[in-house]
Amino acid sequence: MDIFDILTMIGGLSLFLFGMNIMGESLERRAGSSLRALLGKLTTNRMLGFLTGLAVTAVIQSSSATTVMVVGFVNSGLLTLGQAINVIMGANVGTTVTAWILSLSGIEGSSLIVRLLKPSSFTPVLALVGIIFYMFLKDSRKKDTGMILLGFATLMFGMETMSGAVKGLKDVPQFQQLFLLFSNPVLGTLAGAVLTAVIQSSSASVGILQALSATGQVTYAAAIPIIMGQNIGTCVTAMLSSVGTTKNAKRAAIVHLMFNIIGTVVCLVLFSMARALFHPTILGESATYLGISVCHTAFNVICTAMLLPSGNLLEKLVCRMVPDARQPEAVAELDERLLTTPSIALERCRTLTGEMADTAALALGQGLQSLLDFSPELSHSVREDENRTDHYEDILGTYLVKLSALQISEADSAEAAMLLKALNDFERIGDHALNLVESAEELQEKNLSFSEAARHELSVLTRAVSEIVELSFSAFRENDLTKAYQVEPLEQVIDDLKEKLRVHHILRLQQGSCSIETGFVWSDILTALERVGDHCSNIAGCIIDLAHHDMNTHEALRSAQVENENFGEQYRMYAKKYSLKQ
Numbered sequence: 157m158d159i160f161d162i163l164t165m166i167g168g169l170s171l172f173l174f175g176m177n178i179m180g181e182s183l184e185r186r187a188g189s190s191l192r193a194l195l196g197k198l199t200t201n202r203m204l205g206f207l208t209g210l211a212v213t214a215v216i217q218s219s220s221a222t223t224v225m226v227v228g229f230v231n232s233g234l235l236t237l238g239q240a241i242n243v244i245m246g247a248n249v250g251t252t253v254t255a256w257i258l259s260l261s262g263i264e265g266s267s268l269i270v271r272l273l274k275p276s277s278f279t280p281v282l283a284l285v286g287i288i289f290y291m292f293l294k295d296s297r298k299k300d301t302g303m304i305l306l307g308f309a310t311l312m313f314g315m316e317t318m319s320g321a322v323k324g325l326k327d328v329p330q331f332q333q334l335f336l337l338f339s340n341p342v343l344g345t346l347a348g349a350v351l352t353a354v355i356q357s358s359s360a361s362v363g364i365l366q367a368l369s370a371t372g373q374v375t376y377a378a379a380i381p382i383i384m385g386q387n388i389g390t391c392v393t394a395m396l397s398s399v400g401t402t403k404n405a406k407r408a409a410i411v412h413l414m415f416n417i418i419g420t421v422v423c424l425v426l427f428s429m430a431r432a433l434f435h436p437t438i439l440g441e442s443a444t445y446l447g448i449s450v451c452h453t454a455f456n457v458i459c460t461a462m463l464l465p466s467g468n469l470l471e472k473l474v475c476r477m478v479p480d481a482r483q484p485e486a487v488a489e490l491d492e493r494l495l496t497t498p499s500i501a502l503e504r505c506r507t508l509t510g511e512m513a514d515t516a517a518l519a520l521g522q523g524l525q526s527l528l529d530f531s532p533e534l535s536h537s538v539r540e541d542e543n544r545t546d547h548y549e550d551i552l553g554t555y556l557v558k559l560s561a562l563q564i565s566e567a568d569s570a571e572a573a574m575l576l577k578a579l580n581d582f583e584r585i586g587d588h589a590l591n592l593v594e595s596a597e598e599l600q601e602k603n604l605s606f607s608e609a610a611r612h613e614l615s616v617l618t619r620a621v622s623e624i625v626e627l628s629f630s631a632f633r634e635n636d637l638t639k640a641y642q643v644e645p646l647e648q649v650i651d652d653l654k655e656k657l658r659v660h661h662i663l664r665l666q667q668g669s670c671s672i673e674t675g676f677v678w679s680d681i682l683t684a685l686e687r688v689g690d691h692c693s694n695i696a697g698c699i700i701d702l703a704h705h706d707m708n709t710h711e712a713l714r715s716a717q718v719e720n721e722n723f724g725e726q727y728r729m730y731a732k733k734y735s736l737k738q
Contacts, residue, residue, distance in 0.1 A: 165321035169364070171314030176254075176360055179307025183215050184497060185565055186300040202242050202467060206460070209246025219251035220356055220393040221496060223412050227397050228493030231405035232504060237474075240408040241467045245415060245460050248387065252453040254359035258366050259445040261315050275312035283309035296566040315363060319370040331373055338378040341428050345420065348385025358390035362452055369443045376447065377431070377439040383452050384424055387416040387459075397493055407474045414470060419459030490555045498564045502572060505556055509575050509582070512548035513629050515541050516585045520625055520688065523592035524618045527681065528611075530596045538593045545586035549579050574698045578632065581691040581698075585625070588691075591684040595677050604674045613660060613736055614681070617653050620734045621685050624650060628692035637703050643696035645726035649734055650689035654682050656736060 213222045226243050229235040235243070260275050282305045289302025325331040338344040352361040365382055368374050391413040398409035431439060443451075463470065490508065494501035519541035526534045553576065560572045599605065606614065624646045631639035661678055664670035670678075 161321050161324050165318055168314045168317030168319075168321055168367075171310050172318055172363060172367075173314070173355065173357075173360055175307045175309070175311030175314055176357070176363070177307075179304055179311060180218055180221065181563070182300045182303035182307055184221075185499075185563065186297060186304060202464065205239050205242025206246040206249075206464060209243035209248075210250040211246075212243075213247040213250025214253040218357055218359060219247040220358070220390050222247040222250070223391075223394040223409070224397045224493055225497050225500070227394055227401060227405050227408050228491040228496070229500075230408045231401040232491045232494060234500075234504065237404045237407050237411075238467065238471055240404075241411050241415075241470055242464070244408070244412045245464050245467070248416070248456045249453075249460055251359050251390075252449070252456055255362045255366065255449040255452045258312075258315055258363050259449040261312065261319060261366070261445055276316060279309040279312045282306075300565070315367060318364075318367040322368055323370050325368075325371045325373065331371065335373050335375065335378045338382060339375065341381040341424055341431075344378055344381025345385035345388070345424060348382035349389035350385075351382075352386040352389025353392040354389075356390070356393045358386045361386045361389070362448065366445045366448050369445060369448060372442045374443045375440055376443050376451070379443040379448055380427060380439075380451055380455075381424065383448070383455055384420045384427075387456070388413075388420055391416055401491075403478055403480060407471075407478050410477060411470055411474050414474065415459070415463055419455075419463060422462065423455055423458060490551055492558075495559060495562065498559055498562050499568060501555075501559055502564075502568050502575075505552055505559070505575055506571070508548065508552055509578060510633055512545055512552070512579070512582050513632060515544045515548070516582045516589070517625055517629055519545065519586050519589035520592075521622070523589035523596075524622065526593050526596040527599075527614065527618070530600050535593050535597060538589050542586040542590045545583050549583040552579055570702055574702045577701075578695055578698045581694045584691050585688055588684040588688050592681065595681050595684070598677055599674075602673065604671070604677065606674065606678070607664060607669050610661070610664065610670065610678065613657050616734050616736055617650070617657060617682075617685055620646065620650050620653060620730070621688050624689050624692045628695045631699050632695055635699060635702075637699060640696040640699035641723075642726055643693055645723055646730045647689045647693040648727055649730040650686060652731070653734060653736075654686040657682055660736075 209222060209226075212225070213219050223244055226235065226240045226247075230237060230240050286302040286305030286309060289298050290306060291302075293299060293302070338347055348361065348365075351364070352358050355361060355364075362383065365374070365379060365386075369379070391409075394409040394412050398406045401409075430436065490501075490504065494504055519538050522534050522538050522541070526538070556572050556576050556579075560569060560576075564572070624643060627639055627646065628643045630636065631643065658679075661670065661675055665672065665675060
């Protein structure tokens with residue numbers, strides 16, 4: 157083996173790791189909505205959690221990525237520790253899929269069927285299809301499909317290049333002695349753990365082991381301990397990701413480590429005993445691609461079968477190792493780790509935006525109530541809720557900007573843009589709730605009051621505003637286009653009401669039934685309520701934007717009048733419902 161073989165091996169390894177990375181990322185983007193749906197179906201059912209971990213890892217081709225995801229979910233309160241344990245166990249079995257795919261490179265034979273199954277035969281076709289999809293199709297999902305095919309072709313090409321380059325190692329005595337050394341179970345386990353910890357992917361380290369098996373110098377006696385060690389090394393990523401997280405998130409990472417250490421120790425003891433007692437001849441034979449896949453799968457299945465029924469005991473043990481703090485720990489609202497799965501991070505943003513909307517709606521309801529029945533408690537509550545909406549806007553705005561900068565699908569990008577726009581409207585509604593409270597406080601401090609006619613008119617306007625808030629917020633929560641189209645007719649009625657109430661106020665001033673000082677407060681209230689209606693209209697416009705894949709809100713609101721065949725009828729219905737003559 158000369159310097160050129162070493163360079164070829166490095167190039168093959170680089171292509172292998174790069175192909176695995178881009179294939180995993182593209183698979184994750186392509187399956188974004190499916191991952192979201194899968195997470196939504198998670199329950200405390202042990203087998204369902206296990207199957208979820210298995211499926212997600214099989215899709216994104218990395219148990220490390222799945223476990224980091226799980227740590228993020230637990231840190232954000234999306235999963236309980238018990239659910240996380242089951243998912244982590246499933247991830248360990250799901251990661252074996254990669255080894256089976258890579259074992260295709262080891263197929264030998266001259267028959268047509270065998271030759272067609274070899275990656276060197278079909279990956280060029282996949283690469284051609286992939287580059288056509290990626291370069292010539294505009295649909296983002298089809299582009300992702302192209303990247304999956306290109307990633308797979310690159311991965312397999314790198315695997316074959318690496319395997320071909322290392323074949324010369326069979327004539328290097330030092331290489332043979334190295335793998336004789338790894339036949340010591342403890343040293344082999346340490347070697348597997350260190351290699352996997354460095355590249356942070358058990359799938360990749362198994363692939364490297366399969367490539368090295370092409371030399372014929374890797375025996376099963378050396379390969380099996382290395383495979384066991386790889387499961388421990390893959391825990392490094394999750395342990396690093398748990399730094400600075402909640403107690404339960406740290407526990408999830410430690411469970412992953414404990415699961416793999418316990419499984420490895422038990423299997424290593426059984427392996428050493430079987431080796432000492434029975435001296436199986438297969439241990440001295442050269443490992444093959446397929447044999448390594450079988451050993452990898454068997455080891456992970458045995459570990460899971462042993463420990464899956466003991467999930468509750470693992471949970472209790474890790475809770476003792478990481479005890480609860482004396483003070484209740486606040487759950488992180490958004491976790492950077494979720495950005496590794498943008499579709500789920502986006503779902504979390506939508507959930508928190510919904511919570512922000514609820515907070516703004518509560519603040520506005522209390523602000524309206526304070527105009528009719530003021531109390532210091534209401535004032536304090538509205539101020540707290542308004543501060544919460546400000547906080548939501550800060551964290552969600554920052555997070556969504558980071559999310560938008562990632563490679564995400566067009567649909568996810570459009571939804572992220574919609575949420576960014578809606579945030580400002582929800583926050584401004586909270587601000588107007590505070591404005592209403594300040595107006596109520598001014599009335600109290602100056603001992604001012606409205607006339608009976610003004611109180612009646614204000615009650616009509618506040619009922620209309622309450623309905624438009626409920627309608628637009630419901631349209632947002634349910635992504636309901638029908639409700640979104642109903643907002644604009646009501647907003648027009650609110651605008652008309654505001655103008656009528658202004659005119660009526662001027663008439664009362666002229667008649668002397670209203671003071672100028674009260675009139676200033678009246679004007680502030682009308683402005684705040686009218687602007688609440690405008691923000692509700694903007695929120696409805698965001699829903700319409702998303703449906704039409706157009707981020708021009710003003711155009712969306714104009715189209716709401718054109719496309720809504722019932723606009724005139726709905727406008728007349730709302731005008732009658734909120735008539736001042738009643």
